[in-house]
Amino acid sequence: MPIRSRLLACLCVLLFSLSAVAEDRPNFIVIMADDLGYNDVGFNGSEEIFTPRLDELAANGVIFNNGYVTHAYCGPSRAGLITGRYQARFGVEVNFTSSPFDIHQGLPLEQKTFGNRMQAAGYRTGIIGKWHLGASYPFHPNNRGFDYFYGFLSGGHDYFPDTVTYIHPLIQESGKNAGKPHYSANETTYWPLMRNENAAEFDEYLTTALSRDAAKFVKESDKPFCLYLAYNAPHGPLQAPKELIEKYNHIEGKKRRVYAAMIDSMDSGIGMVVDALKESGKYENTLIFFLSDNGGVQPKPGYEGEDYADNSPYRGGKGSMVEGGTNVPFIAHWPKGIPAGTVYDYPVSALDITGTFVALGDGDTSGPPIEGKNLIPYITGENTEPPHEAIFLRMVDGVNWMIRTPEAKLLLERPFQAKDEGKPELYDMVNDPYETNNIIDEQPELRAELAKLWNDWNKDNVGNRFLQAGNYQKTRLKFYEDLQKEQDAKAAKYKPIVVE
Template sequence: MKRIFISMLMFLGFQFCCLANERPNVIVILADDLGYADVGYTGAQDIFTPNIDQLAHNGVEITNGYVTHPFCGPSRAGLMTGRYQARFGMEINISNSYFDLYNGLPLTETTFATRLQRAGYQTGVIGKWHLGGSHIYHPNNRGFDYFYGFLAGGHTYFPDEINYTRPLLNKKGQPAYVANEGDYLPLMRNNRDAEFNEYLTTALSKDAASFIKRARQANSPFMLYLAYNAPHQPLQAPKATIDKYKHIENKERRIYAAMIDEMDQGIGRVIAALKETKQFNNTLIFFLSDNGGAASYPGHNKHAKSAFSNSGQFRDGKGSMREGGSHVPFIAHWPNKLKPQKYNGLVSALDIAATAVAVGNGDLSGKTMDGVNLIPYLTNQQSGSPHQALFWRTKENRWAVRTQNAKYLLEDKGQAELYNMIDDPYETHNIIDKDRKLRQALASLWNQWNKDNINNRYLSPTQYQKRRIAFFKQIYDESELKAQKSKPLIIN
C-alpha cells in the first residue's frame, strides 16, 4: 500500500512538472499606426477598448515599450527577426511587387516563426505582411505554415472595392505604381486568392479564432502573428460602429475610433476562442503597435494632412524620432506565468522574438539577436532594465538613442535634441547646450551600435517602378532599333 501511495505521488509530481513546463502558445497582436493614447488603458476617454484594457490590467503594462523604426515595414522587420533592421540595411517601406526578387526581408535573416516552426510549433500569420511581395519572401517561405491576409503595406476594408486587375490601373488606364498598389487586390490564403466577404478586421479576427480552434486539435503548441491593418488608412469602418462615436466631432477621428473599436472586438473574439479551447492561461500574448499614430495631436505630425490619432503627451507620431513615433502601447499577458503589474524597464519589439523562441525552447543559434528574453525581467528573476540603450536610424540620416535616463536625437535637419527622460519624458525642454558630457556619452553609444550596420539598400516602391519602366523602355528601344536596321526577308 505504501509503495502504491509513493508511486501515485511520483506520478502526480511528474504530471505537475510536465504541466508547469508545458510550452506556451504565443500570439503577437500588432496594430497598425495606433496612437499611444488611442486605447483606454493608456488614457483614451473617447474610444472604447475593453478587451485590450483587460489584457493590460491582468497582464504586464510595459510603460517604456518601443518599436525599432517609426514606419511600418522596417518596424516589422525588426519584430520578425529580433534584430535591428539596420543590421541588414532595411530602412524604408519596400516595393510590394510580385516580380521584385530583391525587395523583401533578406533571406539571410531568420524569422522567429522559422525558429518556432523548427521547434515543433504550428505557425500562422493573419493580416498584413509588408516584408516582400514576391514568392521567395512569401510568409509560407519564411516560417509560417499558414497565411491569410495580404502582402502589401495596406488594404481596403470592404470587399466591394476589390480589383482583380493586375497590375492595378489608374483612371487613365495606366499601371498605378504607388506605395500601396496591393491595397485593392484579393486577400490570399497561403499562395492562392482567398474569400473576403465582410469588413476586413472582422474577417481577420474570425480567421484567427478558427486557427486557434484548429491548432487545439494538434498535439503541439502554436504561434500566431495577428497583424491587423487597423487603424491604418484608408479610414473605413461599418456605419453602425461609426454611429457609436457621435460624441466625437472630428469626422476622421470618429471613423478612426470605430476602426479601433472593431479591432478590439476582434481581439475579444480571439480571447473567447482561447478560453473556449482551454488555452487562455497558457498562451503568451503580446499586444503593440508597429509605430505611432499616422496623424497625431497635440504634437501634429508633419507627415499628416489632418489630426485624427492621439499621441497623448508625447510629441509627434508616425515617422518621427521623437517619442510619438516609436513609443507604443505594449502589453505582455500570460496568466500561468506573469502577474499583473506595470513595468518601466526599456523594452523593444526586438524582445518579442527572443522571448517567444526562449519560452518555446527554440534554437537561438545563428546571427545574434538584439532582443532579449523578457520573462526573467517580468518575473523579478532578473533586476535592472532589459536594455542599457535603444537605437533608431532612418535612411534620411535621422537618428535617436535612448537610455533609461536620457535621449539624444536628430529629427529636424541640423537640430539635434537632448532630453532628460526622468524629469522630461515628453521632450519639452531641449538641454543640448547644457550637458555636453551626456551628449557625448549617448553619441558614443550610438556610434558603437552603428559601426557595423548597413546603409539602406532598398528601393522605395516609386523608385523601383520608375527604374523598372526605364529598364524595359531601354530594352524595347534597342529591340526596335535593331528591327529597323534589319534587312527584309527575301524568298525565292
C-alpha cells in the first residue's frame, strides 16, 4: 500500500477512535427537588409518601448518607450547585429576586456554570424548571451555557395554568398584610413559562409539564447531553391534583397530604424521564444525580404554618445549620459506572456534581477553579479517602455558619431573625449524628482544630454583594415611588408659558 494511502487509513482509524471515545462519554442529568424533607422519600425511610421511581434509582445506584448542599435555602444553594464553587467565593448569599430590567441582579457573569463547561466539550445542555439566578438578559439560561431552557426565571411559580398573568397587584390590598408588598407578584411568580427566550405553552400541572419536557429533551438529544431538571416541587404554594391528594387520605394533616401529593407527582415525572432514557437506548450510560436544594421547611416566626415536612431523624430544617437544613436526600445512579446497592457514608457536597460531570465528560476546566470532586473513584472504592477534609456553609457574611469534617461538626446557629449573637455548638458526628449532645465545653482542642479549618477557608471568601429578595423588592418599589415624587415636585414648579 502506498505511503499516502497508509497515512490516510491511519488518520481515518484515529478519527474513528476519537469519535468512539467521545460518544462513549456518559450523559448527565441532575434532578433537584425544592424544600424536600430528608424523610419524605422512601429510600430514606418514609412509609407515608410513595416514591417508587426514586427508590428504584437509589437501590440500583448509591445513597449518600451524608450529602450536603452549600446553603440552607434556595438561591445560594443553586449558585453553588451550578458553578461547583462555594457561592461565598463570589458573594451570592441571599435569594435573587426576579428583576427583568436589572442587569446586575443575577449569578455574577465571571462565574462559569456546568452548562458552560459541558457545552464547550460538545454536550447538548439544557435546564428545565426553576432558574432563580437572574431574570434579565445577561443572566438568562441561554446566555449562561444552556442550549435549551423551558421553565421560569423566578424563585417560584404557581402549579396550575389558570393563575398565569402578567398583571397582578404589587401591593396587598386586604388582610393582615394590606399595604405591604405582595412577594409572589413582585417575584413574577404568575408570569407565563418560557421556552428559550419566548413565552411557552403551559396547559397542565406544572410538575408534569416539566417532566414531559425533560423526557422529550432526553429522547431528542442525538449527542451526549447534560440536563439540569430543577423542579419547584414540593416548595409552596401547596397545590396538587385532586386525585393525587386523595391518594394520601391516610395522612392526617391537610397540608401534609397536599405536600405528599406534590412529591408523588415529582416521582412519577422522574419515572417519565427514566422511561425516556430506556426507550432511546441511553439508560445504561446516563449518570443521574438527585438531591434537594435544602432541607424541608420548619416552623419559625412569621412562617408558623410551615409544619408539614419531615426531616427526621435530624433536627431543624430549611434555613438551619443543624443537619435537617443541609443534609439532604442525595443519590446517584449510573448502570455503567456505579455498582447497585452502594451506600456511601463520607460527607459529599452538591459541588461534587459539577466536579464529576466535568471530569467524566472532559469538560472545560478554565476560569474560576471548581471546588467539587469527581465522586466516582470514591463511590467505587478506587479511592478510600474522604472526598473532602471538610465541608463548609456560610450565610450572609457569617450570620450562621457550619464546618463538617468526617468526624465532627462545629456550627453557629442564631434563631431566625434573632438579635443575639448565638453560641457555637460542637458535635461528634460519628457517635452522635443527630446532634443531641453539644460537646463544645468538653473538647476545646477539637473546637480549635475545626475553627482553624473554617478560618483558612473563609479568608478566601468575599462579602455578600446582593439584597435579600424581599428587601430588594421593597427597595425597588420605593425607587419608583421616590422617582415619581421627584417628578411630581418638578411638575409642581411648572409655570405656564405665555404665548404672544
